[in-house]
Amino acid sequence: MNRPLLRRAAIAVTLTAAMTSTTSARADQNSSHVSLAANPIRSVTVDLQTLALGSCTFGATHTxxxxxxxxxxxxxxxxxxVRNGGYAGHIEVATTPVQPGDHGPAWTPAPCHALTFNSCPAPGTDQFLLATSSTVVPTANTAQLVSTTPRCDYAFNGSGPDPHFTGCRVAPMQHNTEYLWLEGPASSTDLSATWSFDITWTAVP
Incomplete structure (x- = not known):
């Protein structure tokens, strides 16, 4: 059951002191109001709103x-x-198709059901592979294949894909850095020079 979403929480604490005296017993009471800041918000934030891919390799025509x-x-x-909010849970990641600048036929994720990119065949015409990675050079132990269907982002914890989903569990306020890795299609129907896509991280229980 989710707790109420609060941006701030305050508690009142009453302090009672017992005092001894040679005179008649006397009761006295004092109180202190204590406040604190809390962040029990299920959320996730990223520090970049736009990002251009580069450092391209492979492909006979790359420059x-x-x-x-x-x-x-x-x-x-x-x-x-990427930073998690105030609740422990999991971070999921998903992408959109890769759209050409002229709004023609998009590239879609290659039909690979593996979690890591290195076990997938090369993308065909109008297909691509996308991975998040906790290292600049992705490996089977640091990279997570990303599709249009949200899935646990194992790269957030720097761990390899795990069928029990333990690698993508995150603590409150946990944060990490991730790189993006994209392999393009064998060929493209659309001949646009510019392409773009959106990648989304989601905080879930």
């Missing part, structure tokens, strides 16, 4: 920060700082 074909790879030049 610098330009994705090449077939199956070029680009990564985020800086990490994304």
């Amino acid at each position: 610098g920060d330009v994705l090449g074909f077939p199956n070029g790879v680009c990564i985020s030049p800086v990490p994304v700082h």
Whole structure:
């Protein structure tokens, strides 16, 4: 059962003192009002609103920060700082299709049901693979394959995918940095020079 969502919480504490005296017994009472700040909000925040992928490799046509074909790879030049809110739980991550600048046919995630990218075949025409990683160079132990369906973000804890979902459990106010890794399609129907997508982190119980 979820607790009420409060941005602040206050408690009143009463202090009673017992005193001895050679005179007649006398009762006295004093109180102190104590307040505190709390953050019991189920939330997640990221420090970047936009990010350009670069440092592209592979693909016969790649140049610098330009994705090449077939199956070029680009990564985020800086990490994304992800922070959990005031509740323990899990962090899920999901992506949208990759949209061309002219709003033509989008790229969709390659049909791979694995959790790590290195066990998937190369994307076909108009397909891509996307992973979050706790390291600049993703590995089976640090990267999480991202799809359009939300799934636990194991990269948040720097752990490999785990069928029991223990690796993506997070504590209140826990934070970490993640890199993005994208492998592009073998070929693209749309010939736009610019492409974009949204990636979303969600805090869940």
